Amino acid sequence: MDFHLIAQLIRLRYKLLWAKTRTRNGKIALFMAGYLLLVPAIFLFAAVGAGGGMAAVRSGKAERIAQGVLTGLFACATIISVVLGFGLNEVFSDAELRRYPLNARERLFARHFTGIADPFWFLFLALDLGLAFGLYLLGLGNLLLGTVAVLLLFVCNYFAARLVGLALDRIMRKKAGSVLLPIVFMLFCFLPGMAMPMLKKHPAASGVVLRILGFTPSFGAGSLMVRTDAQAFYGFALIVCWLLGLAAAVAALERRPPKATARTVQAKEIRWDSRFHQAGARFGSQYGPLVEHWLRFYFRCRRFKLSYLMSLPLMPFLLLFWSRQMGRGANPFAAAVGVFAVSGLAPAGAFVINQYGYVGSGFRRFFLFPIDPAATLRASSYTLMGLSSVYVVLAALAWALFAPVPYDVRGMTMLVASGVFGLFAFHGAGLWTTLYGPRRSDPNRTMGNDLSLAGNLLMMGGMFSLLFVPMMVGQIDKRIFSPEHWWVAVILAALAACFYFASLRRATAILPARRERILAVVEGRA
Numbered sequence: 001m002d003f004h005l006i007a008q009l010i011r012l013r014y015k016l017l018w019a020k021t022r023t024r025n026g027k028i029a030l031f032m033a034g035y036l037l038l039v040p041a042i043f044l045f046a047a048v049g050a051g052g053g054m055a056a057v058r059s060g061k062a063e064r065i066a067q068g069v070l071t072g073l074f075a076c077a078t079i080i081s082v083v084l085g086f087g088l089n090e091v092f093s094d095a096e097l098r099r100y101p102l103n104a105r106e107r108l109f110a111r112h113f114t115g116i117a118d119p120f121w122f123l124f125l126a127l128d129l130g131l132a133f134g135l136y137l138l139g140l141g142n143l144l145l146g147t148v149a150v151l152l153l154f155v156c157n158y159f160a161a162r163l164v165g166l167a168l169d170r171i172m173r174k175k176a177g178s179v180l181l182p183i184v185f186m187l188f189c190f191l192p193g194m195a196m197p198m199l200k201k202h203p204a205a206s207g208v209v210l211r212i213l214g215f216t217p218s219f220g221a222g223s224l225m226v227r228t229d230a231q232a233f234y235g236f237a238l239i240v241c242w243l244l245g246l247a248a249a250v251a252a253l254e255r256r257p258p259k260a261t262a263r264t265v266q267a268k269e270i271r272w273d274s275r276f277h278q279a280g281a282r283f284g285s286q287y288g289p290l291v292e293h294w295l296r297f298y299f300r301c302r303r304f305k306l307s308y309l310m311s312l313p314l315m316p317f318l319l320l321f322w323s324r325q326m327g328r329g330a331n332p333f334a335a336a337v338g339v340f341a342v343s344g345l346a347p348a349g350a351f352v353i354n355q356y357g358y359v360g361s362g363f364r365r366f367f368l369f370p371i372d373p374a375a376t377l378r379a380s381s382y383t384l385m386g387l388s389s390v391y392v393v394l395a396a397l398a399w400a401l402f403a404p405v406p407y408d409v410r411g412m413t414m415l416v417a418s419g420v421f422g423l424f425a426f427h428g429a430g431l432w433t434t435l436y437g438p439r440r441s442d443p444n445r446t447m448g449n450d451l452s453l454a455g456n457l458l459m460m461g462g463m464f465s466l467l468f469v470p471m472m473v474g475q476i477d478k479r480i481f482s483p484e485h486w487w488v489a490v491i492l493a494a495l496a497a498c499f500y501f502a503s504l505r506r507a508t509a510i511l512p513a514r515r516e517r518i519l520a521v522v523e524g525r526a
Contacts, residue, residue: 062140067213067222069131074157074218077124081161082168116158125154132225141225145232149224152239156217159246166253217242283382286371290379298383301358301443304351308387311347315339315391315398332404333411334474334481337489340415341466343395344388344423345459350441352388352430353455355380356518358443363522367515374508377434381504385427392419410483417489421496422466426458428500431507433458435514438521 132146213219220238223231276299280292298304345352355377356363366376396416400407437454451459474481 062135062138063222063226066131066135066225067219070128070153070218070222071213071216073124073127074153074160074216077121077157078161078164080120081158082165116155121154121158124157125150128153135225142228145228146225149221149235149239152236152243153217153221156239156243156246159243159250162250163246163253166250170253283379287375287379287382290371290376291383294380294383297359297443298348298351298387303358303443303445304348307350308347311391312394315343315346315395333483334478335471336399336403336415337418337474337481338467338470340392340395340399340419341422341470342463343391343419345426345463345466347388347391348384349426349459349463350451350455352384352427353433353437353451353458354439354441355384355430355434357434357439357441357450357522359522360440361523363519373515374511377431377508377511378504381427381431385423388423388427392416392423395419408483410486414481414483414486414489417486417493418470420493421489424493424496424500426462428496428503429458429462431503435507435510435518438518440522440524 128150129147132141132143132150135141136143136146215238217239220235220242223235224239227235276292276295279295280288280290282288283291298308351358367373369376396412396419399415400412405411433452433454437452437458439450439452439455441450470481
């Protein structure tokens with residue numbers, strides 16, 4: 001075994017990880033990893049605080065606590081490994097390692113040892129060992145069995161993360177993978193929030209969930225840490241079975257190289273009476289062709305289609321879930337006001353903030369047309385405004401059908417006015433970030449944050465402000481967001497509309513002066 005060369009490969013992997021975390025997307029991934037570690041840490045300290053965790057241990061629930069903590073660490077380690085190490089598995093694949101003077105057995109060892117030697121794996125190993133040692137100090141476990149459980153679970157966790165990473169790599173190579181993966185990710189993010197209220201309403205379902213989780217390796221490791229009877233042997237056998245099964249699945253997936261999808265280009269007949277043409281014709285002869293152009297561009301853009309279609313089930317769910325859960329004990333109507341205010345942001349927020357950033361060198365063509373170049377900005381803004389307004393209507397329909405409060409015409413007026421306010425205010429501010437905060441972006445890239453600093457401040461700050469401020473104000477005083485004050489929302493919506501049209505008029509006048517700067521950014525020269 002050439003350990004010197006394997007050490008060189010580990011050093012190379014560390015350099016690639018460091019280079020990746022210094023990039024913009026790497027910093028975002030590192031933030032997500034830190035967030036995933038912070039949440040279970042806060043939950044654990046909150047549970048143990050005030051002696052609650054110690055009392056649970058002394059009352060005979062140490063096994064359940066250990067199983068819960070190990071399950072959370074197992075899930076966090078899997079997700080963080082995929083987020084931080086995505087793309088590095090290909091660099092250290094068997095095909096790439098054939099470039100080095102290693103035989104088959106050494107390549108197998110190097111491939112997995114370099115993966116398990118990532119620094120964050122040692123953090124999770126230390127956390128698991130700390131749990132086993134803490135239980136031993138309390139006299140509730142065997143140190144030897146706890147160490148064995150931690151080591152087996154550690155290797156099992158690595159193979160689980162490896163399997164998920166390989167599966168995601170195969171999915172991303174498929175034609176529909178870039179669309180399917182974010183949908184699965186969002187479902188995974190929202191599933192815990194949906195599951196907890198359901199388990200509270202149906203206590204019998206929690207027993208079923210615990211019985212299912214009893215077959216997971218983390219529950220087996222928790223039993224092996226605490227028990228010394230036959231249940232400990234069951235936990236040991238359970239971890240070993242999972243370990244062998246995951247290792248076999250990883251080996252089978254690695255032996256099957258990903259298939260490259262063949263793309264064929266087919267000539268299609270040009271249709272001049274399409275739905276895009278019919279929609280653009282409603283804007284007259286001046287803006288009709290430009291609106292048609294933007295509609296075609298947006299619905300051929302993979303990023304826009306994903307964002308727009310994913311918002312279709314997201315907004316009704318967010319409206320009903322947010323108003324019921326976040327407004328519980330306070331004012332669900334105030335929470336709904338915030339959701340209506342952001343309903344025009346989610347479908348196409350990245351494009352509203354950066355309207356020219358996705359066209360690349362095509363921005364030059366707008367100044368070659370026999371029209372006023374500022375008309376392209378007006379047409380783009382009108383198109384995005386019309387597409388985003390659909391979600392205000394959908395939110396109103398969802399509230400009318402499934403509202404947790406009695407229907408009131410004044411309340412509906414207030415909610416729709418809140419949606420109109422957010423729509424005009426956000427689109428008006430997006431005109432200024434388009435001019436003064438552009439960024440070159442890939443229209444077919446479905447994941448990642450590619451907005452400028454100004455765009456991120458507007459997107460994140462605007463969405464969180466509009467979503468949380470009404471809820472917080474409603475908790476202070478329920479009477480502020482009541483249907484009797486519907487006229488206040490109408491006035492704010494009218495002021496937002498004035499702001500939008502004033503911004504549109506001023507931005508179109510500034511566009512020629514900002515032409516060279518925007519062109520340098522979208523072409524990658526600045």
